[in-house]
Amino acid sequence: MQYHQITEINDKHFRAMHELMGRVFPPEEVLEYDLWAEPLQDPGIRVFVAVLDGEVVGATEYRYYEDLGVAMTDFTIIGRDAIGVGPFLAGQRMEDLRKVVAASGGTLQGMFAEIYNPYLSEKLEFGGVKAMNPFVRREVLAHLGYRKLDFDYVHPSWHNDGEAVHGLDLCFMPIADAKQADVPAELVSTFLERYYAVLPQKPQAWYTMVEGLKGRERVGLKAI
Template structure:
């Protein structure tokens, strides 16, 4: 059997024909409040700090991932990963390509990557979302896979501002972190605050719940990293 020959293609413009495929895939998999409108992607895609890649097979987008590396924090953030269909090794492919890219970025910064943030759905809180019916995207499966990779849950109640920029708070997720040293059991609260304020600076409408959460973190020295 011939091994699938995927390409790892970076998208830097909404005019890229593959972007329409990618955006359509996002709409099929994620709930509406998690998907930025098509035209609003123009500036993020042109931002050199935001890295959006698609896995392309036979001219079709079969997976996608977005992430970023913060040189001053020496941490990364995985915005999302979408596996469009099972049986092709898309998840492993995207993971390996992303890790190689991030390690190269950290090395160019003269460092070894400290770790990576991710917002991870918690299906044990009665989450009612099917993620487009794609089984590899099932939140139970994804949570366990990310646990295997080394992600841990930051021990505080988490909400984030809706990407609709309507001031609504989105719950049902945990903010997690994958430390380079798996034995690390806490994270400085100051790093979490700086990251969250930078990451959500693009949204003008911050919900009160999010502002209160950040204010509480500013009163804390460190946050425990717990198993997920």
């Protein structure tokens, strides 16, 4: 299996990756094909696919915020069951991320990820791939060390239509201190404002959520 980085929309594997995203995720979670051109050229956004015998069987996107000392897993997609795509992507992603952090001279305190709440997303098919079932994914991410940030989470639709998307939790995997019980609320609000700056149309529920975080000192980490 190969870990192949995609840096332009004309990459021979990009269309297959985008089609895989469309099969796995609901429409509001998938950025339109042409709108990927600019993000793929951003060196801070790391997009990779797992390729087996010429076929894209998985994908992941992540980024590192040097000034915050945290990373974000934008998505992880497993396109085929029982061939080890999940462990391969997780291992390769962390290896690459640590190289990025070392090259910048920074630190890595932890990693954010949005995780579907299985009790709110049971109707989603996720492309029929069993490994993408939200109950399975939640258990896997829990084993990796992710924990749920203790607040009600909502995020803007990637259709940039101002709609609020529910059914997910924002989670955090502590890396510098795996036993930490909470994180600074300012870190969470700053990260969210930075991460979603690309979407000018955001729902009022999102702004209310961020303002609520700014009124707190810490956000607890709960088991998922």
